[in-house]
Amino acid sequence: MFQNKTDLVPTYPGTIHDRLFEATYGHVKDGKSCEECGCTGQLLPRKRLQGDSPKPAIHFGLIASADTVMKSGKHRDVTARQEGVLAFEMEAAGVWDIFPCVVIKGACDYADSHKTKVWQRYAAATAAACMRAFLDNWIPSQTESGLDQKQSTGPWFYVPYPENESFIGRESILQKLQQQSMKPASKIALSGLGGIGKTQIALAHVYWLHKTSPDVSIFWVHAHNAEKFRQSFMSIAQECQIPGSFDPKADILLLLKRWLERKESGRWLMVIDNADDTHLFFGMPKESVSRDGLKDEGSLGKYIPDCAHGSIIITTRNKETASRLVKGKRPIEVEKMDQEESKQLLQEKLEDDGLDPEDLSTLSSRLEHLPLALIQAAAFIHEKSISASRYLQLLNESDQNFVDLLSNEFETVGRDSEAPRAVAETWILSFKQIRRQNMFASELLSLMSLFNRQGIPHEFLSDYAKKKQELELRGEIQLVVALGVLKAFSFIAEDKSGSFDMHRLVQLVTQKWLTRENKVCLFANQAVLTVSHIYPYGSYDNWVICSNYLPHVYAVLNIAATESDEENLGRAALLHNVGGYFLYKGEYEEAEACLIKAIEIRKTDLGADHPSTLTSMANLASTYRNQGRWEEAEKLDVQVMETSKTKLGADHPNTLTSMTNLASTFWNQGRWEEAEKLFVQVMETSKTKIGADHPYTLTSMANLASTYGNQGRWEEAEKLFVHVMETRKTKLGADHPDSLNSMANLAVTWKQLGRYHDALHLMQQSDEGYNRVLGPDHPHRINYQS
Structure with missing residues (x-):
């Protein structure tokens, strides 16, 4: 064309005609060029040399198209910022609403009021050259033109995974699923712990449906994050060749939703996989967005199609998300496999007929019958060419080995390429989701992982919440909500008593997460302080609580903490109270070990003469006394008594207790006169200070009565024992260990006084009570029987 009409040959106008004014500077007069009307506004500086030769540049992006010319610098800049466009034009307006296309344009002005036609011919030529280069290198994906293609009518099968032939x-x-999924407008949620097999169940169902109902379209949507969700919708829309699906400006989510809801689309089933994030589908609370500065990518839930000819299956770890997506219907909870299913899965994956059935059963149990963990174990056994029994040995060597094996990556059918490929990482992903959704829930999970995993008392969590409330104004409602999040993710389960259990593997992986985040010591301190604050002293009234909480004591005391002053004193108080429980239960070696540690900490942090230190020393002396180690007991008793007299005074309750303990040591050594002197002093002071019926006064009376008995003064002993027994029965109850002790002492006294029938009857009552309350092997019962 240029050869025949040389006057049309474009020439480069040069930089002299390339002038860009400030956006706010308007053209002086319409209808004339800037030179003619004298536009003198400020030109924007350009990053180029004045004499440069032309160097064409190609820009990719959005172009704004309309049927009106853009002639305002201010409007141009505002629109560009709001819409993210890089150019304006009007010839292609509406074309791409009819068929998918690429618009290639050459820039000829700056879309302001200083428009000039100098550059138009050159711009057209550069656009044509660019188009020619594009066509020379473009390989069409289809031979038919877009205008001639016929829209596919389905049914469609868009599932990104092959069928799992080894599904068990x-x-x-x-x-x-088969009964419910094809009911009109059905919405079903599969919820359960990460790795429990939800995706595999959904995958097995869609392939069954594809074979039995080939007229039903099936679509699979990844919902791990907003980008995956949008990409799935776009891929489905383009697979189905929905008009407008190739338009970069189209709202692809709304486009697909409306198209699927049309009856002409036919019957369909959509699987929304890994819909774990509630905020993704329903948006974040406004206070979270403003307070924490978090990005809100919701609400995608409004784009899920809803019509009579379509069904939805949702897989999620989060029961809260499940409940909201299926509009309050109860989700199908996917539990762990049973023993037989677990063994079948291992046999299928290991492909070895010679496997020991006992090894398979043990391995299944150790991995909690969790499908993903079983597949991961089989992959490791295959890759490392080891036996199932050797894998078990590795599991059993240490918790660290256990976690390391759970962290080993592997490949399996039906997992998103971006999903974690190890059980540990799968759950850590859930931990991160929980932390984003509810930070307090994340803290509770961290704390709970350091207790014993079974029977975690609500009181522990409530105590932690109250401490947080003092700092952050959290209330009981926050605790309820946070626990609800953890239950929704199946990380904890609540029993009928209100206590909580944690999955064994979840506990180990949570601890691994804390290690990775360098937060083990932080939460170990909180765990020790929480149990220490709740665990009572081990007297008779607290035995049930002490026994129930004891596994948690062992758990927190075995974790290394930062050894801050607060944590040290909490640890010492806990050791002291547990030592008291063992002392009352007659488990003297365990009591001794706890009390020695408590004394070491208290001496270091509080001093040797602090009342708390002296109390622990007194209890340790009691353990020595009950083991017949009289010299060690006496040494401690004397030290405690003398220090108490000096620091607290001769009539202080702690001083009187130390005098009683020393008197008991004298008594057990047959030093009756020394014991009697101290017992009388303690009894008289107690009567004056706290009353004759006070439990402590009664104890001193009983001790004095025993001293009289050992001196053969049985009438004096009987008088005191009768008073003590009757008062204790009234005050404490007939089955209290102190009441039973009084009955046994009086029975021995009556025997010495020749009242054999009364003595035998009372001793039988006492023995039955000891057996019922303390158990047949308690040292007190054995002593009286002998």
Whole structure:
């Protein structure tokens, strides 16, 4: 064309005609060029040399198209910022609403009021050259033109995974899906712990449906994050060749939703996989966005199609998300496999007929019958060419080994390429989601992982919440909500008593997460302080609580903490109270070990003469006394008594207790006169200070009565024992260990006085009570029987 009409040959106008004014400077007069009307506004500086030769540049992005010319610098800049466009034009307006296309344009002005036609011919030529280069290198994906293509009418099968030929079991859940999924407008949620097999169940169902109902379209949507969700919708829309699906400006989510809701689209089933994040589908609370500065990527839930000819299956770790997406319907909870299913899965994956059935059963149990963990174990056994028994040995060597094996990556059918490929990482992903959704829930999970995993008392969590409340104004409602999040993710389960259990593998992985985040010591301190604050002293009235909480004591005391002053004193108080429990239960070696540690900490942090230190020393002396180690007991008793007299005074309750303990040591050594002197002093002071019926006064009376008995003064002993027994029965109850002790002492006294029938009857009552309350092997019962 240029050869025949040389006057049309474009020439480069040069930089002299390339002038860009400030956006706010308008053209002086319409209808004339800037030179003619004298535009003198400030030109924007350009990053180029005045004499440079032309160097064309190609820009990719959005172009704004309309049927009106853009002639305002201010409007141009505002629109560009708001819409993210890089150019304006009007010839292609509406074309891409009819068919997918690429617009290639050459820049000829700056879309302001200083428009000039100097550059138009050159711009057209550069656009044509660019188009020619594009066509020379473009390889069409289809031979037919877009205008001639016929829209596919389905049915469609868009599932990114092959069928899992080794899928095992889950018959009852599959039957529920088969019964419910094709009901009009059905919405079903599969919820459960990460790695429990939800995706595999959904995958097995869609392939069953594809074979039995080939007229039903099936679509699979990844919902791990907003980008995956949008990409899935776009891929489905383009697979189905929905008009407008190739338009970069189209709202692809709304486009697909409306298209699927049309009856002409036919019957369909959509699986929304890994829909774990509630905020993704329903948005974040406004206070979280403003307070924490978090990005709100919701609400995608409004784009999920809803119509009579379509069904939805949702897989999620989060029951809260499940409940909201299916509009309050109860989700199908996917539990761990049973023993037989677990063994079948291992046999299928290991492909070895010679496997020891006992090894398979043990391995299944150790991995909590969790499908993903079982597959991971089989992959490791295959890759490392080891036996199942050797894998078990590795698991059993240490918790660290256990976690390391759970962290080993592997490949399996039906997992998103971006999903973690190890059980540990799968759950750590859930931990991160919980932390984003509810930070307090994340803290509770961290704390709970350091207790014994079974029977975690609500009181522990409430105590932690109250301490947080003092700092951050959290209330009981925050605790309820946070625990709800953890239950929704199946990380904890609540029993009928209100206590909580944690999955064994979840506990180990949570501890690994804390190690990775360098937060083990932080939460170990909180765990020790929480148990220390709640665990009572081990007297008779507290035995049930002490026994129930004891596994948590062992758990927190075995974790290394930062050894801050607060944590040290909390640890010492806990050791002291547990030592008291063992002392009352007659488990003297355990009591001694706890009390020695408590004394060491208290001496270091509080001093040797602090009342708390002296109390622990007194209890340690009691353990020595009960083991017949009289010299060690006496040494401690004297030290405690003398220090108490000096620091607290001769009539202080702690001083009187130390005098009683020393008197008991004298008594056990047969030093009756020394024991009697101290017992009388303690009894008289107690009567004056706290009353004759006070439990402490009664104890001193009983001690004095025993001293009289050992001196053969049985009438004096009987008088005191009768008063003590009757008062204790009234005050404490007949089955209290102190009441039973009084009955046994009086029975011995009556025997010495020749009242054999009364003595035998009372001793039988005492023995039956000891057996019922303390158990047949308690040292007190054995002593009286002998």
